[in-house]
Amino acid sequence: MSLDRRQFLLAALASPALAARQRDTAPLLDRGFARVTQFAPGVYVTIADSAKGPQCASNGGVLAGRDRVLIIEGHMQPAGAALEIEVARMVSKAAVRGAVDTHFHLDHTFGNIAYAEQRIPILAHEKVTTLMKEQYAALKGADKAPLLAPHEKKLAQAADGTDKKRKEVDLATWKWMYDAIDAGTLAYPNELLATADLPKRIDLGGMTAVIEFHPGHTATDVIVRVPEHDLVFAGDLLFNHSYPVALDADMIAWRKVLDRFAGYSRRTRFVPGHGAVCGRETVAHQSALFDDLRAHAEKMIRAGASVDEAERRYAVPQRFQGYGLHSWDFTVGAAMRSYFTKLSAPLPVSNVRISPTI
Template identity: 30%
Template sequence: MTENEILTPAPPQVEEVSAGIFAYIQPDGTWFLNNAGFIVGPEGVIAIDSTSTARRARALFAALRRQTEKPVQVLVNTHSHGDHTWGNFVFAPNTAIVAHERCREEAIGSGTSAAALFPDVDWGEIRVTPPFVTFDERLTLYAGDLRIELHYLGPAHTTGDIVAWIPERKLLFAGDLIFNGGTPLAIGGTIAGWLEALGRLRSFGAESIVPGHGPVCGPEAIDAVERYLRFVQESARRGFEAGLEPLELARELDLGPFAELSDRERIVANLHRAYSELRGDPPAAPLDIRRVFAEMVAYNGGQPPHCFA
């Protein structure tokens, strides 16, 4: 296998979602298998997110190069998580890396520590290459005459979530505010804030959405994420009032239709986040990640979450 070949669980797919705009979809969208994208303009390329492992980052860059030889002028990070940022190094040093100011802070603060949770993954020579152009609320980029609006919608999935909205095409790169077919993960963010962010997503009027994980979708995916998050909120309220610990509650819960989502063990992490909010902790207050991860393993009957990165 060459360094750019990805064999499991399926090869990444490049999908032209609008003229000159490409989504890079990594099946099956589970742990550390995110989506990325790129916009080819007359003078250069605006890329959106990188990937998790060195091998996958090089595969992304190779896929981009099969579409164009134009320089990558800008790389946008939608948030700080390693599956969206650890591959930034393949774009450096000739690309401006842009994100919300909180994304930069989180990326530097957490480093590559999450890789230790999945010791069987061949991460390669990943390293933190943080955004060095940051903004607060909104930033506009142009690919020729095509307007790309970056909007801050956090704290939500993380404290630094942004989306890339292309109004002329009614196309939205939503980052991890949208999981399509997978269980959303709020361990580093705020469920209440995420629900507010979904309302703002609706206001764009997007017809096509490139989610952070899973296939390209329409606005119905916003409703699906909202239903799950409200299920977590309401379940947590009942469990909290009953004095149950998050893992105890998770084991008692009937996930109903949400049992069909991948990475179901994330219910444990999401309940921990919901409990934090019920206690009145600040939004995105730090959790004990190793404890939460260990409880997800326990929920899985002692099996670690699958990670095909």
Template identity: 50%
Template structure:
């Protein structure tokens, strides 16, 4: 497994500075993402198997365990995950934000089974789902991911280590918007953008990046992994990123969605294919009312979260389409978006990376079809 260069004094100082960005970012996280809760589902254990504050793991099925992150108590995990384990082997799900997050998954697994680990799976390439891969590499655990994940990790993250140029280019316009905010709403939106950008850029500098070493060809998916009495199915769907994978346990109506599903928050649209994402959510809806979802962020949920996320994406799309047809420039369309009252309980990791880039992505889709 390829790793980037080792820790330097600069990396250490950057990792310390991540704490400030992480705490600032956590202030803007949805209440639903900050509270430990679970749907009224008899499959979900009332007591956690392991709880370290920043994440807790609990049984949600026969050989199926979910890890739910709580970023207000630490950013070690940041994303949800879990594992599926049978008589013969186990499959770990997510590299998380840091090696400590990945180590949490492994520790929780070893509390219930000593079965060998077949692999750890990154559901997509984003930093909060892959920056813990170095732990798996140190344990000689193969890391599986979409075949485009490793190239994108190199392009977006590894190639930017050791330089301030990319970080400055990302942060400068966001910081300017914060300084020029005209009211409290604009200020909160801009502050959330700066916080997430700082967290991402500082994490890039502070992390020993380890790449997935077992690429999965989407043309060969779905793929069934027989763990011995429990089968996990790896599938690919478009939407959140170019590298999205999910893990289904179809015999138990359980699915780990990665960031194709956010519960309690506007979904992050930085890399999104908006129309395709809506179609993916339609497929999730067809999984049936008994399906238990482990979202990429937020509490365990059912179909209500799928319906809400689809509503959010459609609302952003309807606004964007109205503006596009009227010839409104995309930057003005972003400024004019006002969330409806029914979304008042939804928060956001970053307003730009969730709502505004979603509008921009829709514009891009329609412009490409007009050519």
């Protein structure tokens, strides 16, 4: 992209002012584990800070129209969802239309019980309940030793010091997830959104929430667009300044979703699943990161490497050195598994033996 001198000067002048304004925005609520600020009239954004507590663990928000209020995200714990209810009640007397889970992952649904207790409808893609049952409910109270065994084996077989350190974090992350599953009380969505019925427009009174289905991070991803304010709640389809968690991802489908985001108006602001509110530049960074992961996967496939080897041999490029990394397995490893599944092509035609009798 090239800027002429005038545009460049304007951009240089505007950015610090914008940054200062964002910094100075007094929060509506600041609980440490999450900070709620007003983004626009009736629009409130919740930015989680997991370092200060696991209650939210993912971003969310509240859309308060004239007639109805919509909450976004089920968060990790009931206290996270309770914060959104508190915001909704603080800023509006209108009825709460519902809370949207952007996908089935535990850090976006395990707080749902707080909504259920208040009889607030929980909206999510139709596959969310099934996946919560399969991946979480089925494991509650179950013996986790057989599930942890493969990760313990990988740790015992670590190739070197770096690999060992990563595998230790991986094992700890799996344990953290299983502990959260055992501790959580699940509440399933009760307003399931069929793929065929999406996008769904919800008129809140002077403000519209448009729920769109864009699978990629999982098979259940929905985003909430607020056209009046050029705002998109992107769920985990967007991670700001960190490697994307890809355990349930189709990396190739997800990359196409990022292309779609890149085509939105330049004024668009995104509330990512994790990290600060951002613009299209963050979409570009994440796309570049995906392209780097894919290029590595392709190189490894061509070299005949195993998927585990591809995971081990990935090197974080200089430009992404400062990025967060949830665990090597949840991010790089999972991305490699997705690419290997999709890109490991059948034998080229020239190598296929054709029977002379046919």
